[in-house]
Amino acid sequence: MEKGEFVAIMGPSGSGxxxxxxxxxxxxxxxSGTYLLDGEDVSQMSKNELAAIRNRKLGFIFQSFNLLPRLSAKSNVMLPMLYNQEQDIPTAEAEARAVTALESVGLKERINHQPNQLSGGQQQRVAIARALVNNPSVIFADEPTGNLDSKSSVEILELIHRLHAEGATIVMVTHEPRIAQQAGRVICVMDGLILDNGNNKNTPCMEKREEA
Amino acid sequence: MKLSKILKTAWEGLMLNKVRSFLTTLGVIIGVASVIIMLAVSSGAEAAIADQINALGANLIIVSPARGIPGSARTLVIEDAIAIGESVVGITGYSAEQAPPAQNIKANNVTLESIAVIGTTAEFPQVRDYDVALGRYFSSDEDDRKAKVTVLGAGIASDLFGGEDPIGQSITVGSTKLTIIGVMESKGIVSDVDYDGRIYLPINLVFQKFMITSSLRGDRVRTIYVKAESQERIESVIEQVTVLLASRHDVEVSSPDFSVQTQQDIISAQEATTEAFRDLLAWVAAVSLVVGGIGIMNIMLVSVTERTREIGLRQALGARPTDVLMQFLLEAVFLSLAGGLIGVLVGIGGSYLFGILGEMPMKIVPASIPLAFGAAAAVGIFFGYYPATRAARLDPIVALRHE
Incomplete structure (x- = not known):
């Protein structure tokens, strides 16, 4: 997988x-096997080292948003900076970075709202801002539109595309072939094996899906 | 992650559920407050006992017949007291006392039944630091010639005469008619003795009129109080008295038929009983502190379960196991420290309140405050550690999927 790629992972439930x-x-x-991330072998790292890698190099977007309730959007976005082990980010700087990230996802007016005061799409955008705020190497999106209505889905996907266009590396898990097809490459997983890892957009996964 | 930020995170975690946090600390508050109050009660009681016993007269040495030795009750006599007064160096006076059976007394058309009669020598007020409020005490000359006079305890005087002046009035004690020459100041009840509910007579009059029914020698005394010149003299006075009485009674110094005590001995004996009581109270309080700690552990376990997803998310965002551990441990420590702080305030306030409302002698033991507070902190760490390790050991994948 290369820097700047947009990869979709597909496969039926239980496929791995x-x-x-x-x-x-x-x-x-x-x-077994090795996993090189940014040239570093992370397969043998300790829990603490993995935590540091997740903090520094990865951003997560979940299907169920996973925002902390009763914390404002800004505070939620500031969380990853709280766990930065390499440098202590002063609170004022962390706040400024969180506000910038929220502005970049179009939530300038909502920085002090709590998650329950936001719509699903807005909550997911807060989660995206949180994924971006530490400038990660890779952003992982696990069914990012799974819990959203179609209009919000489109907005979120547009946002993900924009991030990709701006140079972010994105890995997205999805069930929906239509969404997967928007990615630059589709990896098809079935029974724990990667069946197809190419640019062929008519993978077995998609056929299964369409038959069902 | 900097400690200040973990502290802030832990604090925010508690503030999310203020009512629950407060209820959780309640156990610790009660535990800490009860440690402080219980110790204040018992040390107040001790101080009150010591005060009362010291109020019986400063630098006193108390000579009484030894208990449990056959015949010893009959050996301490008035001549022993006189001999002490003549030959012991370093004393300012002595007072021998004897109590005949209780008598019915009648004066001013009022009859009081079963009143304690105490025969004393003339120096009684000075030796026992127990002054005459009205009139005077009898002189040693009056004692020697068995003058028919009496001095009333404050309670007896008011029972018989109300507000009237009793001085010069006559009173019938048993079948003997006496003249009232004085009324003692009010002293209250000290070591179970009601000083105000007694009347005081010359000891020689008591020997003659009230002890004759007894088959024993008529000049026995039950106690001789000897007043030392100063605290430093007490030791030497005890020694002289012991040697003198042993030789008079023809017994060995090592196995006397009398006992010589100081007030400190009596205070210590009293303290031994209150000490056991105090320890019991302290343990009860400590148990409530432990119960409070278990309450904290319980709530922290619930909290860890409830916030499993939050923990998973924090881990995904880069929180190390230590960060999670510290967050939850500090929440528990915050709870117990807050409980400790409030408990100290409640304990101090409660002690004063009990002292005023319950009219109990309360004395806050300064050491109990850091002790209770430290115990609260220890409880927080001890009972917070297990839930915190549960949180820190969560697998981020499982935690994130937790519903």
């Missing part, structure tokens, strides 16, 4: 795509 995602996201370690 979540495991792949967890390993890629440094939440889990592979039982």
């Amino acid at each position: 795509k979540s495991t792949l995602m967890n390993i890629l996201g440094c939440l889990d370690r592979p039982t």
Whole structure:
């Protein structure tokens, strides 16, 4: 996988795509094999080292947003900076960076709102701002539109495309072929194996999906 | 992650659920407050006992027949007291006392039944630091010639005469008619003795009129109080008295038929009983502190379960196991420290309140404050550690999927 790529991971439930995602996201370690991230072998790292990698190099966008309730949008976006082990980011700077990130996802007017005061699409945009705020090497999006209505889905996907256009590397897990097809490359996972890892957009995954 | 930021995160975690946080600290508040109040109660009681015993007269040495030795009750006599007064160096006076059976007394057309009668020598007020409020005490000359006079305790005087002046009035004690020459100041109840509810007679009159029914010698005394010149003299006076009485009674100094005590001995004996009581109270309070700690652990476990997704998310965003551990541990420590702080305030306030409302002698033990506060902090760390390790050990993947 190259810098600046936009990759979609597809596959039916239980196919192993979540495991792949967890390993890629440094939440889990592979039982065998190696995983090079930015040239670093992360497959043998300790929990603390993995935590540092996740903090510095990865950004996560979840299907269920995973914002902390009762914290403002700004505070939610500031969370990753709280866990920066390399440098202590002063609160004022962290706030400024959070505001900038929220502005970049179009939530300038909502920085002090709590998650329950925001729509689903807006919540996901807060989550995207949170994923961006530490300038990660890779952004992982796990079914980012799974919990959203179609209008919000389109907006979120547009936002992801814009991030890609601006140079971000994006890995997205999805069920929907229409969404997967928007990616530059589709990886198809089935029964724990990567069946297709190319630019062919008519992968077996898609056929299955369309038959069903 | 900097400590200040972990502290802030932990604080925010608690503030999300203020009512629950407060209720959780309640156990610690009660525990800490009760430690302080219990110790204040018992040390107040001790101080009150010591004060009362010291109020019986300063630098006193108390000579009484030894208990449990056959025949010893009959050996301490008035001549022993006189001998002490003549030959012991370093004393300012002595007072021998004897109590015949209680008598019915009648004066001013009022009859009081079963009143304690105490025969004393003339120096009684000076030796026992117990002054005459009205009139005077009898002289040693009056004592020697068995003058028919009496001095009333403050309570007896008011029972018999109300507001009237009793001086010069006559009173019938048993079948003997006496003249009232004085009324003692009010002293209240000290070590179970009601000083105000007694009447005081010359000891020689008591020997003659009230002890004759007894088959024993008529000049026995039950106590001789000897007043030392100063604190430093007490030791030497005890020694002289012991040697003198041993030789008079023809017994060995090592196995006397009398006992010589100081007020400190009596205070210590009293303290031994209150000490056991105090320890019991302190343990009860400590148990409530532990119960408070278990309450904290319980709530922290609930909190960790409730916030599993939050923990998973924080881990995904780069929180190390240590960061999570510290966050939850500090929440528990915050709870117990807040409980400790409030508990100290409640304990101090409660002690004063009990002292005023319950009219109890309360004395806050300064050491109990850091002790209770430190115990609260220890409880927080001890009972917070287990829930915090549970949080820190969560697998981020499982935690994120938790519903």
